[in-house]
Amino acid sequence: xxxxxxxxxxxxxxxxxxxxxxxxxxxxxxxxxxxxxxxxxxxxxxxxxxxxxxxxxxxxxxxxxxxxxxxxxxxxxxxxxxxxxxxxxxxxxxxxxxxxxxxxxxxxxxxxxxxxxxxxxxxxxxxxxxxxxxxxxxxxxxxxxxxxxxxxxxxxxxxxxxxxxxxxxxxxxxxxxxxxxxxxxxxxxxxxxxxxxxxxxxxxxxxxxxxxxxxxxxxxxxxxxxxxxxxxxxxxxxxxxxxxxxxxxxxxxxxxxxxxxxxxxxxxxxxxxxxxxxxxxxxxxxxxxxxxxxxxxxxxxxxxxxxxxxxxxxxxxxxxxxxxxxxxxxxxxxxxxxxxxxxxxxxxxxxxxxxxxxxxxxxxxxxxxxxxxxxxxxxxxxxxxxxxxxxxxxxxxxxxxxxxxxxxxxxxxxxxxxxxxxxxxxxxxxxxxxxxxxxxxxxxxxxxxxxxxxxxxxxxxxxxxxxxxxxxxxxxxxxxxxxxxxxxxxxxxxxxxxxxxxxxxxxxxxxxxxxxxxxxxxxxxxxxxxxxxxxxxxxxxxxxxxxxxxxxxxxxxxxxxxxxxxxxxxxxxxxxxxxxxxxxxxxxxxxxxxxxxxxxxxxxxxxxxxxxxxxxxxxxxxxxxxxxxxxxxxxxxxxxxxxxxxx
Ligand code: FUB
Ligand code: ZN
Numbered sequence: 001x002x003x004x005x006x007x008x009x010x011x012x013x014x015x016x017x018x019x020x021x022x023x024x025x026x027x028x029x030x031x032x033x034x035x036x037x038x039x040x041x042x043x044x045x046x047x048x049x050x051x052x053x054x055x056x057x058x059x060x061x062x063x064x065x066x067x068x069x070x071x072x073x074x075x076x077x078x079x080x081x082x083x084x085x086x087x088x089x090x091x092x093x094x095x096x097x098x099x100x101x102x103x104x105x106x107x108x109x110x111x112x113x114x115x116x117x118x119x120x121x122x123x124x125x126x127x128x129x130x131x132x133x134x135x136x137x138x139x140x141x142x143x144x145x146x147x148x149x150x151x152x153x154x155x156x157x158x159x160x161x162x163x164x165x166x167x168x169x170x171x172x173x174x175x176x177x178x179x180x181x182x183x184x185x186x187x188x189x190x191x192x193x194x195x196x197x198x199x200x201x202x203x204x205x206x207x208x209x210x211x212x213x214x215x216x217x218x219x220x221x222x223x224x225x226x227x228x229x230x231x232x233x234x235x236x237x238x239x240x241x242x243x244x245x246x247x248x249x250x251x252x253x254x255x256x257x258x259x260x261x262x263x264x265x266x267x268x269x270x271x272x273x274x275x276x277x278x279x280x281x282x283x284x285x286x287x288x289x290x291x292x293x294x295x296x297x298x299x300x301x302x303x304x305x306x307x308x309x310x311x312x313x314x315x316x317x318x319x320x321x322x323x324x325x326x327x328x329x330x331x332x333x334x335x336x337x338x339x340x341x342x343x344x345x346x347x348x349x350x351x352x353x354x355x356x357x358x359x360x361x362x363x364x365x366x367x368x369x370x371x372x373x374x375x376x377x378x379x380x381x382x383x384x385x386x387x388x389x390x391x392x393x394x395x396x397x398x399x400x401x402x403x404x405x406x407x408x409x410x411x412x413x414x415x416x417x418x419x420x421x422x423x424x425x426x427x428x429x430x431x432x433x434x435x436x437x438x439x440x441x442x443x444x445x446x447x448x449x450x451x452x453x454x455x456x457x458x459x460x461x462x463x464x465x466x467x468x469x470x471x472x473x474x475x476x477x478x479x480x481x482x483x484x485x486x487x488x489x490x491x492x493x494x495x496x497x498x499x500x501x502x503x504x505x506x507x508x509x510x511x512x513x514x515x516x517x518x519x520x521x522x523x524x525x526x527x528x529x530x531x532x533x534x535x536x537x538x539x540x541x542x543x544x545x546x547x548x549x550x551x552x553x554x555x556x557x558x559x560x561x562x563x564x565x566x567x568x569x570x571x572x573x574x575x576x577x578x579x580x581x582x583x584x585x586x587x588x589x590x591x592x593x594x595x596x597x598x599x600x601x602x603x604x605x606x607x608x609x610x611x612x613x614x615x616x617x618x619x620x621x622x623x624x625x626x627x628x629x630x631x632x633x634x635x636x637x638x639x640x641x642x643x644x645x646x647x
Pocket of ligand 1: 260309
């Protein structure tokens with residue numbers, strides 16, 4: 001902990017202390033490429049799509065009914081539907097910060113006005129509870145989601161305040177009034193309870209940072225500390241579903257519902273950092289380590305159980321039953337980002353990259369109007385396309401769907417993409433760190449006044465060449481340090497320094513981790529990073545029983561999959577019939593990754609067990625193209641597998 005934040009960055013997370021200082025939208029901009037394209041689609045299509053579904057489902061109208069005093073009659077949606085409106089507001093706030101779009105500004109103000117009208121005189125805000133004919137306020141902490149919804153409201157208000165400080169739309173005022181009520185109800189001497197779905201913790205902690213109100217941080221701390229004391233009822237999946245089984249500081253891994261677990265860990269990290277609770281922070285680091293080592297899919301996805309949307313036990317990572325909810329990926333990024341800011345450890349940025357490319361990027365269709373909720377790693381039967389106007393039952397859609405009865409994932413993707421600039425780079429007292437590679441600009445001033453201006457040019461992950469160009473002269477006696485993340489998969493990375501004054505080029509090999517270049521950068525100096533992008537074969541730890549004997553092809557940060565639309569036509573049209581050929585070195589050709597596979601006919605034997613090495617005879621090997629996992633299911637219904645049996 002070396003640094004005190006001075007001015008709030010336009011970023012979702014602004015800890016008061018930490019190894020790294022986040023840089024916000026005013027200092028870092030993604031200017032195009034893989035992520036820039038997705039941000040554009042998000043801003044142009046996804047936000048409008050979300051609003052139109054919030055309207056057609058009646059979830060925004062719930063606020064109008066609350067204001068008119070007619071609830072509960074006509075209330076639509078699940079008990080947590082208010083939160084989707086708040087996540088939408090958060091996404092709008094970041095997108096307005098990014099683009100200054102007048103139409104989005106008007107939409108945000110209109111929705112905020114409807115939310116404001118629904119707030120009660122004492123600050124209470126929820127359309128599902130508290131009126132005649134509804135459950136009493138705070139009467140169902142296990143499932144009611146009242147505090148969860150407010151956590152999302154607080155994050156939306158923080159996004160607005162950080163991007164448009166002092167805006168007169170009233171969103172921050174709504175949040176503060178609700179937060180004051182939460183502190184009065186659940187503070188010292190109040191109700192000794194927690195929400196069955198963590199989220200209020202992370203919202204309160206950030207609202208405290210944004211407003212300077214210490215009571216909100218203290219309330220977040222109380223909620224974190226109350227977990228694990230069994231204040232919630234036991235349920236069929238046990239209290240670990242709510243993380244109410246073990247105190248946060250005593251837990252050794254994330255467990256239970258995967259979104260809840262990650263949101264709680266993120267909030268606990270905020271509390272630990274801002275209160276100087278190193279014991280708690282240490283416990284969270286340990287939980288992150290074990291969760292990543294034993295409970296995370298190769299995509300970065302988390303959650304192996306459909307029934308309770310939960311983590312499995314260590315090594316329980318079945319590909320065909322992967323739940324890997326998109327929201328759990330977002331939550332994992334939230335948790336990892338907070339540890340990265342606290343510690344500066346590149347492993348946290350590695351997981352963020354893996355999860356961004358293989359969970360967050362996988363969820364939305366290219367047009368940004370349909371989404372994966374669960375992200376299976378093995379589709380055994382072709383999915384059924386959802387009707388454009390359909391509302392799919394939660395996660396049961398096997399293809400992307402435009403909306404869900406539980407539609408937490410689409411607005412979660414939207415707010416993540418709209419705020420993504422803030423996850424690219426950070427600063428410390430001696431320089432700037434690049435964590436994610438995208439065409440981008442970085443302009444910031446270090447604590448002592450040294451100016452850093454960088455342009456990042458890259459087509460990553462198409463190639464692994466990243467060029468960082470200095471756009472400012474440092475005084476000769478004022479060097480600073482540029483730190484570049486070398487991902488753990490990037491064995492053989494090389495760095496080249498090309499000084500603008502024609503001085504000698506320096507070149508060196510880089511081990512994975514953080515690579516530093518320290519110098520008095522001159523305008524025009526170039527640092528070139530070359531990450532090896534040849535496709536590679538990855539094997540699982542043998543303790544992951546479900547995929548023992550299978551391999552994955554990866555290339556850079558992207559996981560690849562075999563999709564049936566790339567097989568056949570012929571008698572081999574299903575990924576179940578295919579194994580990697582013994583000499584399955586992947587190659588790259590025509591912009592695609594290819595592997596040799598051997599296929600077996602579809603005929604069954606009478607009994608699928610027998611001598612080791614038996615089974616139906618294999619055909620001659622053929623070469624097939626793979627698809628980046630984030631692009632699968634874009635060419636019609638198909639079967640798909642990420643883990644392919646080794647032949
Ligand atoms: O309970 C609110 C959200 O709905 C959760 O985060 C998701 O897993 C889904 O169940
Ligand atoms: Zn979700």
